[in-house]
Amino acid sequence: MADNEILLERKPSPMKLEVLGVYDWPVWRKEASTFDWTYAQRETCYILRGRFIVTPEGGEPQEFKRGDLITFPQGMKCTWEILEDVEKHYDFG
Numbered sequence: 001m002a003d004n005e006i007l008l009e010r011k012p013s014p015m016k017l018e019v020l021g022v023y024d025w026p027v028w029r030k031e032a033s034t035f036d037w038t039y040a041q042r043e044t045c046y047i048l049r050g051r052f053i054v055t056p057e058g059g060e061p062q063e064f065k066r067g068d069l070i071t072f073p074q075g076m077k078c079t080w081e082i083l084e085d086v087e088k089h090y091d092f093g
Contacts, residue, residue, distance in 0.1 A: 006054065006062060007071040012046075017069075022046045025089040034081045041092045042074045050086030055079045 009016075017023065027048070047068045055061040057077040064070055072078075 005073060006056065006076075008062070008064070009069040011067045012069045017046065020044075020091075022069075022089050022091075025091045027087060028090050029085070029087045030082055031085050032082045034079065036077070036079050038077045039072050039074055042071065043090055043092055044069070044071045045088045045090040046070075048087040048089065049084075050082065050088075051084040052086055053081040053083065055081070 025046075028045075047064060047066050047070070049066050051063065051065045053061045053063050054072075055078055059078075061081075
């Protein structure tokens with residue numbers, strides 16, 4: 001996986017979410033805002049609500065929304081632009 005490659009699966013099956021244990025993961029909420037972020041470790045998250053754009057340093061912006069299962073690579077530096085308040089389950093490692 002490239003250093004700044006974001007893996008995205010739109011609307012994964014309920015079975016996949018259950019196998020991953022997504023609904024047991026902690027929840028993170030954030031209001032509309034823009035901020036810089038660096039992933040100290042790999043993060044997988046499932047978006048419950050909201051809409052946001054993540055722009056990796058030196059990369060293209062990508063938009064995400066409810067129903068997306070996303071994996072952000074360790075060490076990625078990026079800018080988050082939250083367009084609609086976000087709520088997501090997340091897991092590190």
